[in-house]
Amino acid sequence: MNRAYSRVGGRARHYQRISVTDSVTTSSTGAGEVGSVELESVTKRFGTMVAVDSLNLIVKPGEFLSLLGPSGCGKTTTLRMLAGFEQPDEGFIRISGQYVQGVPPYKRDVNTVFQQYALFPHMTVAENVAYGLRQKRTPKSEVAARVREALGMVKMTKLADRKPRQMSGGQQQRVAVARALVNRPSVLLLDEPLGALDRKLREEMQIELKLLQSQLGITFIFVTHDQEEAMSMSDRIAIMLDGHVEQLADPETVYEHPSSAFVAGFIGRNNFWKGISNGNGLVAEDGTVFVATRPEEHVSNGEGALAALRPESVQLRATAPETSTNVVAGQVVGVSHFGDSLQYVVRAGNRDLIVLCPRAGAIRLAPGDDAWCQWSPDDVYFFSARQADLVMADPAEAAH
Amino acid sequence: MTAPAAMSTPPAAKPRRRWGPLILSGPSMLWYAAFFVLPILWIVLYSFGTKDTARLPVPVDMNHLGLQNYRQAFGETFFQVFRSTIKISVLATALCVVIGLPVAYFITFKVKERWRGILLALVIVPSFTSYLIRTLAWRIPLAGNGALSKLLQRWDVINGPISLLDSRGAVQLAIVYNYVGFMILPLYVALDRIEGPLREASKDLGAGRLRTFSQVTFPLASPGIVAGILLTFIPMCGDFVTATILGGTKGNMIGALVESQFVAAQNWPSGSAMAVMMVGAVLVCLIVGGAVTKVVMTVLRARRRVSLGSLA
Numbered sequence: 015m016n017r018a019y020s021r022v023g024g025r026a027r028h029y030q031r032i033s034v035t036d037s038v039t040t041s042s043t044g045a046g047e048v049g050s051v052e053l054e055s056v057t058k059r060f061g062t063m064v065a066v067d068s069l070n071l072i073v074k075p076g077e078f079l080s081l082l083g084p085s086g087c088g089k090t091t092t093l094r095m096l097a098g099f100e101q102p103d104e105g106f107i108r109i110s111g112q113y114v115q116g117v118p119p120y121k122r123d124v125n126t127v128f129q130q131y132a133l134f135p136h137m138t139v140a141e142n143v144a145y146g147l148r149q150k151r152t153p154k155s156e157v158a159a160r161v162r163e164a165l166g167m168v169k170m171t172k173l174a175d176r177k178p179r180q181m182s183g184g185q186q187q188r189v190a191v192a193r194a195l196v197n198r199p200s201v202l203l204l205d206e207p208l209g210a211l212d213r214k215l216r217e218e219m220q221i222e223l224k225l226l227q228s229q230l231g232i233t234f235i236f237v238t239h240d241q242e243e244a245m246s247m248s249d250r251i252a253i254m255l256d257g258h259v260e261q262l263a264d265p266e267t268v269y270e271h272p273s274s275a276f277v278a279g280f281i282g283r284n285n286f287w288k289g290i291s292n293g294n295g296l297v298a299e300d301g302t303v304f305v306a307t308r309p310e311e312h313v314s315n316g317e318g319a320l321a322a323l324r325p326e327s328v329q330l331r332a333t334a335p336e337t338s339t340n341v342v343a344g345q346v347v348g349v350s351h352f353g354d355s356l357q358y359v360v361r362a363g364n365r366d367l368i369v370l371c372p373r374a375g376a377i378r379l380a381p382g383d384d385a386w387c388q389w390s391p392d393d394v395y396f397f398s399a400r401q402a403d404l405v406m407a408d409p410a411e412a413a414h
Numbered sequence: 415m416t417a418p419a420a421m422s423t424p425p426a427a428k429p430r431r432r433w434g435p436l437i438l439s440g441p442s443m444l445w446y447a448a449f450f451v452l453p454i455l456w457i458v459l460y461s462f463g464t465k466d467t468a469r470l471p472v473p474v475d476m477n478h479l480g481l482q483n484y485r486q487a488f489g490e491t492f493f494q495v496f497r498s499t500i501k502i503s504v505l506a507t508a509l510c511v512v513i514g515l516p517v518a519y520f521i522t523f524k525v526k527e528r529w530r531g532i533l534l535a536l537v538i539v540p541s542f543t544s545y546l547i548r549t550l551a552w553r554i555p556l557a558g559n560g561a562l563s564k565l566l567q568r569w570d571v572i573n574g575p576i577s578l579l580d581s582r583g584a585v586q587l588a589i590v591y592n593y594v595g596f597m598i599l600p601l602y603v604a605l606d607r608i609e610g611p612l613r614e615a616s617k618d619l620g621a622g623r624l625r626t627f628s629q630v631t632f633p634l635a636s637p638g639i640v641a642g643i644l645l646t647f648i649p650m651c652g653d654f655v656t657a658t659i660l661g662g663t664k665g666n667m668i669g670a671l672v673e674s675q676f677v678a679a680q681n682w683p684s685g686s687a688m689a690v691m692m693v694g695a696v697l698v699c700l701i702v703g704g705a706v707t708k709v710v711m712t713v714l715r716a717r718r719r720v721s722l723g724s725l726a
Contacts, residue, residue: 099614119617126618132611136633140720145629148718149620162722174722197619 046111049075049200049233051096056105058091058257065091067257068105073201078227078234080244083254084280089237092254093203096235097126110200120149124201125194129209131186133178139165139189140174146197164196165189167226184215191223201233208243220247241281245269253277255404272310275320275397279405284322285367286406288399291319296396300363303339309396318399320406325370327393330358330377331386340394342367342387346379360385454693461686474682483687492671492688498582499668499692500699503650506589510597510646511639513590518601518638519631523613534602541595549659552588553579556660580662589656593649597642604638605631640707644700651696668692 044050051073058066066088073079081089094100095107098119107114114122125146133142143161152160165171168188178186187207194202204223208216224247227234238244244251245265252262253276261273272278279286289298291313295305304321313319335341344362351357356376358369367387371377379385459476461483466475521533540548555562558577566572578584608631616626654669661667668688675685 097614097618099617118622119614120620120622124618126615128611128615130609130611132609132615134612134615134630137718138720140722141718144720145616145621146619149625158720158722161720165722171722174720193619 044074044076045072046108047075048110049231050108050110051201051233051235052106052108053092053095054106054108056092056095056102056107058088058095058100058102064257066095066102069258071252071259071262073233073235075200076231076233078224078236078247078249080236080238080248080251081254082238082241082244082251082280083260085239087254088257089239089254090205091257093126093205093235093237096201097124097203098122123199124203125197125199126203126205127187127190127194127207129205129207131178131183131190131207133186133189133193135178138175138177139170139181142178142189143193143196145193150197160196164192167195168192168222183210184219187211187219191226195226195230195232199232201235202227204234204236206237206239209238209240216243223247245281253280272322272395274311275322275395275401275405278310278322278395278397283325283368284395284405285325285328286402287321287323288402288406289319289321291315291317291396295391295394296321300365302342302362304394304396305339305391306394306396307391308394311397313396313398318402320397320399320402322395322397322405323389323393325357325368326355326372328367328369328387328389330360330369330371330379331388332377332379332383334386335388337388340389340391344385344387346381346383346385348381349379358385360387362387457686458690460682461690463683463686465681465683467680472682473680483683484691486684487687487691495666495668495671496692496695498666499651500695502582502586502589502667503647504699506586506593506650507597507643507647509590510594511642513594514597514601514642515635515639518598518605521598521602522605537595537598541592541599545592546655546659548592549588549656552584552591552660556584556587579660580664582661582665584660585657585665585667588660589650589653592653592656593646596645596649600638600641600645601635602638604635604641608634643703647699648696651692651699 045052051071053069053071055068055070056066057064057068069088069092071092081092083089091100095102096109098114098117098121101116110123133139134145137145140161143164144157147157147160161174162171165174168191170185170188170192173181173185173189178189181189187210190207207223208219211219220243223234236244236247245268248265250262250264251268253260253268255276261268261277263271263273268277268281272281275286278284287296287298287300287302287304289296289302289304293315294307295303296313296319297303298321306321334343342360342362344360344367346358347361347366348359349356350359352370354373356371356373358371358379360367360369369387460474462479462481463474463476464478464480464482465473467473469475517537521530521537525533554560556578557563558575558579560579563572563575563577567575578587612630612634613626616630617623621629652669653667654673657665657667657670658673661670669692672685672688672692675681675688679685
């Protein structure tokens, strides 16, 4: 970690990040410090449905951590347990080193930015932001100063006297962030806060939120189903599936070394092949031979296996290469322009293969042209077949 | 705007837009005018006439108009009944809020969705079944040898038999029972419209249950409370069935008095004058209540206001 997030002494409730060198001295994880969050075999059931399944997770103080996963993976339930809206059926949660079992939401040192903002419609922007301070009986003069400061952080001071319904979604979003941050929580929980915004606004808010977080040094736990959002903002990403963490790592590791086929399929896009392991690769069902130099999971000889290949790792050629390993022959069936890159869809046998070429120096092929796809053994991910149904549920759909 | 642009607007569009709603709402407006506004005006007119039983079926002489009916009505009996009517109605409305709000709150927030409809039906359906039968049914437990009296005697709460029947207490009790459903329904609608995350946001920001209720739930439910008050208080003031059946002589209400003037005494002008005064009194009550609420709300809002000072 090149960033020195540190909060010196007990409850460091200052906005300015204190940049000192003795960061994280007690332990490498920062467990127990103000702003840390620990979940230990946390389980939450709704009736017979297990929403969170003995989840273990340690969030470091001052970290921007994303909970990423498809809907129903338990990410929102996890966040709601941290906020105190749900109680875990089993396991323990510690926030800033304190066990929070049975501690109601209003007594926790965390604040939430809700998905639909949840601004109080009968109050002005300033009154909304002041709400948390008033509950703590903060003196009036201090309330005004802190509301002004918080609204300044999100550039909303001018609209202080507006009612929520007089504002756009993006403006409401900013107020919601200010309303949470004004309380100076140790941990800020964000429940898909950008989901309702249009793409351009969402990207602006991503940058602003990230800046705000690094300025304040507050732990951010950010729930999202958007992998690009998680990749661009997070220090670490916890990819969740069926109520547990599938992989917890920084964005680069998650992308470069996905721990499972599910992660490889969820982060970025991948072309998947199912086949039988032959030691240093696999023979796919359609006969394609894959040679892999870096298996992500150990698969014994003769067992079912999956090979994954990123669209940008594939090289497209108009002529047949000399070798036949790591090569697929097919026909171009689609071309899409993505601005900085070109995407080809190549039909090989009964499956489609997605190929992404940088625009500069990209080979130009038209639909109907014969094409050969070739790739390096270093780019082949190699997994066991246990999650085959998850990543190849519908081959036709997965290809588009 | 340039001239051609202005001219391109078809001239026929405007009048059509203006008359359309009027034409569509015309029949119902006529209906209300003929069967609601007109009869009320008639009552107001009758209130200035004199009683004349020779002119049946309308025993009113309109040749000698005057204020004599109002002068007569301003008597001791009338004021006593008038005061007790307002008292009973105000207290009953307050009780309806006190009873209705927790019930509506419970149904909205504490009950699983599939039970909500059933519970709501259990509250609403009785409110719409025969008013007369429900009121008559109260005579049984309230009688001196009735179930309530016997039960209280068995538990040694009271020594001799009590009779709540034919008293103000009986009217008070039954009128709350008769109208509480009309309070619960609008309250439920108002509470149900409050988005779930709002109450969670309040708790997240450090407000406990009570403060969340007083600062978020209650203010957002206030339109429902106002609707509920109007739906219960106004008909209560005019209610005569409850008072006639359960009130006896001690539990009289204006509605019953007006009814007796019209039906028993055949004195339409006197009944009309009382009715007009009652309508006026209800309006005054509502205006005073509204003004007080407004003042309280303004004070509360001022306390909540956050001034950012130099930036304003």
